[in-house]
Amino acid sequence: MQVRGAAAMVTGASRGLGAALARALAREGARVALVARGREEVERVAAEIRADGGEAHGLAGDVGDKEQIHRLAGAAAALVGPVDLLVHNASTLGRTPLPLLLDTDCEEMERVLAVNLVGPFRLTRALAGSMALRGGGLVLHVTSDAGLTPYAGWGAYGVSKAALDHLGRIWAAELEGSGVRFLTVDPGELDTQMHAEAMPDADRSGLARPEAVVETILDMIGAADGIPSGARLEASAWVPRPAARAS
Amino acid sequence: MTPASWPRPEPREDRLLRIDPGAATWRDARLGDLPEELLPGDLLVVNDAATLPASLRGRGPAGEEVEVRLAGLGEDGGWWAVLFGAGDWRTRTEDRPPPPRLFPGDRIAFGPDLRAEVRRVDGGSSRLIAVAFDRAGAPLWSALYRHGRPVQYAHLRAPLALWHVQTGYAARPWAMELPSAGRPLTARALRDLARRGVGLATVTHAAGLSSTGEAALDARLPLPERFEVPPRAVQAIEEARARGGRVVAVGTSTVRALEGQAALHDGRLAAGGGVTGLAIGPAHRLRVVDGLLTGLHEPGSSHFELLKAFAPEVLLLDALAHAEAEGYLAHEFGDSSLVLRG
Numbered sequence: 212m213q214v215r216g217a218a219a220m221v222t223g224a225s226r227g228l229g230a231a232l233a234r235a236l237a238r239e240g241a242r243v244a245l246v247a248r249g250r251e252e253v254e255r256v257a258a259e260i261r262a263d264g265g266e267a268h269g270l271a272g273d274v275g276d277k278e279q280i281h282r283l284a285g286a287a288a289a290l291v292g293p294v295d296l297l298v299h300n301a302s303t304l305g306r307t308p309l310p311l312l313l314d315t316d317c318e319e320m321e322r323v324l325a326v327n328l329v330g331p332f333r334l335t336r337a338l339a340g341s342m343a344l345r346g347g348g349l350v351l352h353v354t355s356d357a358g359l360t361p362y363a364g365w366g367a368y369g370v371s372k373a374a375l376d377h378l379g380r381i382w383a384a385e386l387e388g389s390g391v392r393f394l395t396v397d398p399g400e401l402d403t404q405m406h407a408e409a410m411p412d413a414d415r416s417g418l419a420r421p422e423a424v425v426e427t428i429l430d431m432i433g434a435a436d437g438i439p440s441g442a443r444l445e446a447s448a449w450v451p452r453p454a455a456r457a458s
Numbered sequence: 459m460t461p462a463s464w465p466r467p468e469p470r471e472d473r474l475l476r477i478d479p480g481a482a483t484w485r486d487a488r489l490g491d492l493p494e495e496l497l498p499g500d501l502l503v504v505n506d507a508a509t510l511p512a513s514l515r516g517r518g519p520a521g522e523e524v525e526v527r528l529a530g531l532g533e534d535g536g537w538w539a540v541l542f543g544a545g546d547w548r549t550r551t552e553d554r555p556p557p558p559r560l561f562p563g564d565r566i567a568f569g570p571d572l573r574a575e576v577r578r579v580d581g582g583s584s585r586l587i588a589v590a591f592d593r594a595g596a597p598l599w600s601a602l603y604r605h606g607r608p609v610q611y612a613h614l615r616a617p618l619a620l621w622h623v624q625t626g627y628a629a630r631p632w633a634m635e636l637p638s639a640g641r642p643l644t645a646r647a648l649r650d651l652a653r654r655g656v657g658l659a660t661v662t663h664a665a666g667l668s669s670t671g672e673a674a675l676d677a678r679l680p681l682p683e684r685f686e687v688p689p690r691a692v693q694a695i696e697e698a699r700a701r702g703g704r705v706v707a708v709g710t711s712t713v714r715a716l717e718g719q720a721a722l723h724d725g726r727l728a729a730g731g732g733v734t735g736l737a738i739g740p741a742h743r744l745r746v747v748d749g750l751l752t753g754l755h756e757p758g759s760s761h762f763e764l765l766k767a768f769a770p771e772v773l774l775l776d777a778l779a780h781a782e783a784e785g786y787l788a789h790e791f792g793d794s795s796l797v798l799r800g
Contacts (some may be wrong), residue, residue: 240587244596254596255642257756266594268596269596270596270599270600271600275653278619278620280621281508281620282604283622284508284628285508285599285603285620285628285631286599286600286602286603286631288508288629288630289599289630289631290595290596290599292629292630293506293629293630294629337624337628339636340625340626340627340628340645341506341628341629341660342629342647343627343630344504344506344648344658344659344660345506345626345690345691352516354661385645428718447683
């Protein structure tokens with residue numbers, strides 16, 4: 212899809228990959244609604260984007276809270292127009308240090324699923340019907356290899372990402388032919404605050420910066436019309452298609 | 459007619475009163491039958507406005523409680539609003555005490571993070587005011603969504619949540635009340651219509667308030683409302699016409715957008731946006747729309763007047779009497795009617 216002129220909504224946009232992606236989308240000419248729990252942080256990132264000449268609006272909200280979904284969807288559409296590109300980047304690890312499943316409280320599991328799985332479901336549900344009637348749109352889920360590989364200690368998070376991958380595939384099957392496409396992207400291990408919280412003892416020197424992987428994700432968005440809807444893509448395995456972005 | 463007091467879970471089972479102005483007949487159907495009531499090649503046009511929680515509780519300059527119901531965005535970036543006095547939706551609007559008189563320059567506070575200043579008071583009704591909020595952009599929209607509640611009326615049995623007043627294809631929050639004719643159009647219904655070969659297109663129309671609590675102001679409804687007809691809709695309508703299909707509006711707001719836009723362009727439908735105060739009644743010659751999927755509207759309402767552009771009053775009255783006797787439900791969560799020749 213063409214990013215220039217698109218209305219985009221990015222969750223978890225106050226730091227890490229979400230902030231980097233929001234900046235890149237605005238730089239490429241999208242109008243961007245940024246969502247994050249912390250009002251000051253999300254407004255600061257939006258203000259920085261505007262200072263660089265982009266269009267960005269910061270909305271404070273928790274995608275894990277049912278009451279806030281239509282508020283966020285409505286405010287975003289009021290500010291950037293009917294949403295064409297929805298990026299589900301917000302996610303939570305739950306408690307850190309990461310507990311074993313036998314030590315995971317049910318409420319912790321529910322909270323992780325609420326933010327990482329049910330929140331994206333609700334927000335897509337609020338926005339994808341309009342995309343379908345307008346004949347196009349792209350919904351991008353940010354996932355993790357923890358959704359494929361059963362790492363000990365990553366129970367709640369891993370389960371939520373595995374389910375999110377499948378959610379993307381089922382959305383794609385149901386909306387086949389509508390023009391609304393779904394992609395699930397594993398950005399790989401990134402040097403972010405979330406990574407540090409998950410693995411405080413890990414060596415961060417070899418980790419990619421979020422800004423580096425954002426270029427790959429922009430390529431994927433540009434090439435999305437030629438990728439089977441529902442596909443799960445790994446940034447590390449992506450072969451750049453620079454021509455796609457201009458299309 | 460008895461109003462529906464709450465949203466029902468399975469719109470396919472909602473009743474559909476099929477009125478055919480050509481044959482001067484009506485019959486009973488179900489919403490799930492809608493695809494069969496239409497023909498391949500027909501086009502359904504919906505209003506994709508999301509519904510803003512447009513009821514705000516605040517305090518006037520003397521600390522008095524007021525309810526402000528936003529009626530629509532003005533052309534200067536301010537808002538038109540209707541003031542209500544003490545009480546809330548549980549009391550019928552016409553039974554509520556009159557609101558306090560406000561004047562230009564007065565301020566209304568909606569909690570610590572949102573204020574509005576009265577800019578103008580309508581000459582005909584002191585409860586119709588123009589206000590300007592003390593913030594814009596994301597801070598304004600966040601505050602409106604935080605403080606606002608859906609506008610609702612006394613026939614409902616409990617407070618509505620925001621999701622109760624959205625259609626399945628809601629986009630920009632231009633509507634102050636649910637564009638309710640589209641509420642039964644679930645994803646399944648839209649899929650069934652597409653499989654039938656019925657086209658779908660969208661307009662956006664800022665549906666305003668349906669009741670103000672003051673008879674003289676109610677008589678002026680609908681107030682001028684903004685709308686947008688996208689190029690895609692114009693193309694879909696032209697293509698439907700070319701193949702002999704009928705253009706069926708979903709909701710009176712969609713009729714106002716399409717006919718209002720045509721009225722602004724010498725009868726020709728062009729893409730674009732504007733503001734329409736077009737009052738549609740029996741004398742209106744329809745230029746774009748052939749039929750209408752809507753609720754069941756009682757005589758005396760502006761919606762009923764609009765229906766008279768589609769069918770003779772006597773037919774509508776007979777059909778309504780039948781619907782009432784058969785237990786059809788009225789209002790925004792009620793049953794539907796399809797007024798269409800053929």
